[in-house]
Amino acid sequence: MxxxxxxxxxxxxxxxxxxxxxxxxxxxxxxxxxxxxxxxxxxxxxSKEALLVAILERRIRPRKYRRRALLDELEARAYGGPTVEQIVAAFVSPPFQSALIEGSRRREMLKLVGQLHSQVNPEFRRLFIQQFDEVRIRFTASLQRVLPDIDPEEVARRVMYIVGAMIYMMSWGEESGHPPSQAPERLLQSLIEFASAGMAAPATAPAGIPAPETLPTDASVAAHGGHA
Structure with missing residues (x-):
């Protein structure tokens, strides 16, 4: 009872x-x-705050354990170490699959996570980060090992880009009432492919796109009479 x-x-x-x-x-x-x-x-x-922590733990902890188990398995069996795509798949698959299983509860949890993630109140942000940071740090370290030519801070930023894309993909259509036409499994694979390519992309600007230091300044544009 x-x-x-x-x-x-x-x-x-x-x-x-x-x-x-x-x-x-x-x-x-x-x-x-x-x-x-x-x-x-x-x-x-x-207290109400402790109740919020219990909600986060109930929803996030199973996904955290699943992510850790997948990464443990990859690092134990992968010859020469796991690939970027394998690590990314282990990171994004558990929450995505949980959201599919949870059905209507998905919207509620995504709204709550979104609120906490954007809260100005540092205590709310701390609650969210505390539940998420352990797994984020471990996956970031794993990706840094397989991407030694990319600055570690850049790898950490890209992991957060993946988090943002993952939350958006799981909530896509919930607010607008226009869910994606693709099957959820295909959406997940598309996210894995996109995130893996972005994670492994060279840190330098590609051909045809000037690096920040080569872009004209406002002063130089004005001096030459140029316009945006």
Whole structure:
């Protein structure tokens, strides 16, 4: 019974935090929706902030463990070490596949993650980063080992680009009501291919695109009477 109560509180709180926002949702809102009293929330979680942490742990931890297991397997069996594409696939596949399984819950969790990721409040950002950083750091280190010719800081930035693309792909169509026409499996493979190519791309500007230091300055353009 206690386990069922705790689960119901988590389900309701996740939905309300996602739809109304963390700051706008009170514990009384949650207890009224879940059909429990305030003492039950305090017993299981202690505070609204602790309830948010429990929600994040419940959703993110399984994906974190799956990612770690996939990378462990790759590093143990891959002859000469895993490839960039194998590492990227191990990074993006678990959350993408979880989102497909979760169905309607996906929208709620994505909204909540988006709110926390963009929150100005440093405490909210800390909660999100704390749940995510361990796996991000490990995958970044693995990619840095297989991409020794690319500056480590650039590799770390590209990992965050992948995170942004992954969140967008999983939420694509949810708000507009126009879901992508491709099958989810194809979308995942497309993301893996795109992210892998971007991760392994040379850090220098390609032919035909001037490097930043060769671009004309405002002063030089003005001096020559040029226009944008």
């Amino acid at each position: 206690a386990g069922e109560t705790r689960e119901r509180i988590l389900e309701v709180a996740e939905r309300l935090f996602a739809t109304a926002g963390f700051a706008s949702t009170s514990l009384r809102d949650i207890t009224a929706e879940a059909g429990v009293n305030l003492a039950a929330v305090n017993y299981h979680f202690g």
